Amino acid sequence: MSLYVDADACPVKDECTRAAERLGVRVFVVCNGGLRPSAHPLVETVFVPDGPDEADKWIAERAGPGDVVVTGDIPLAAKCVASGAAVLKHDGEALTPANIGNVLAMRDLMADLRSADPFRQGGGRAFTKADRGRFSAALDRALRMAGAAR
Incomplete structure (x- = not known):
C-alpha cells in the first residue's frame, strides 16, 4: 500500500506525511520541482520532468488497488x-466509480462556461481549517480501508 500525492499546488502535504507516519505507509510526493524534499524516511519526493501532466502520468502508471491517491x-x-486506487480530493471528498463520471462532467461543463465568458472573474472558495480537518479524517479512513483490503 502506498500513498501518492499530486504535490503541485497541494495544500495538504503535511497532513499526508502525518497520516503516513501514524499508519506506517510509504508516501510518494510527486511534483515538477519547487518543493523541498522531506527528510522523513517514509516520504519519497519524486521530481518528474517539466511538461504538462508529467506528475499525473507518473502517478497514474503506478497507483492501483490498495493504494490511495491525493489530487x-x-x-x-x-x-x-479506473485502476482501482482510492482517491481523495484536498477537501476530503472521495472520488469513486459511483461519482467520478458526474465529477468529470461538471469539470468539463465549468471549463466550457469559463471559456465562453472571458470576463468571468474569481475562482473557488478559500481552503479552510474545516477542509483540512475533513481531509485528515477522510485520509485516515481511506488508508485504514486500503490496508484492510490488502
Missing part, C-alpha cells in the same frame, strides 16, 4: 479510480 486533478483522479 485535485479530476482527469488524474478518473484514471486512478
Whole structure:
C-alpha cells in the first residue's frame, strides 16, 4: 500500500506525511520541482520532468488497488479510480466509480462556461481549517480501508 500525492499546488502535504507516519505507509510526493524534499524516511519526493501532466502520468502508471491517491486533478483522479486506487480530493471528498463520471462532467461543463465568458472573474472558495480537518479524517479512513483490503 502506498500513498501518492499530486504535490503541485497541494495544500495538504503535511497532513499526508502525518497520516503516513501514524499508519506506517510509504508516501510518494510527486511534483515538477519547487518543493523541498522531506527528510522523513517514509516520504519519497519524486521530481518528474517539466511538461504538462508529467506528475499525473507518473502517478497514474503506478497507483492501483490498495493504494490511495491525493489530487485535485479530476482527469488524474478518473484514471486512478479506473485502476482501482482510492482517491481523495484536498477537501476530503472521495472520488469513486459511483461519482467520478458526474465529477468529470461538471469539470468539463465549468471549463466550457469559463471559456465562453472571458470576463468571468474569481475562482473557488478559500481552503479552510474545516477542509483540512475533513481531509485528515477522510485520509485516515481511506488508508485504514486500503490496508484492510490488502
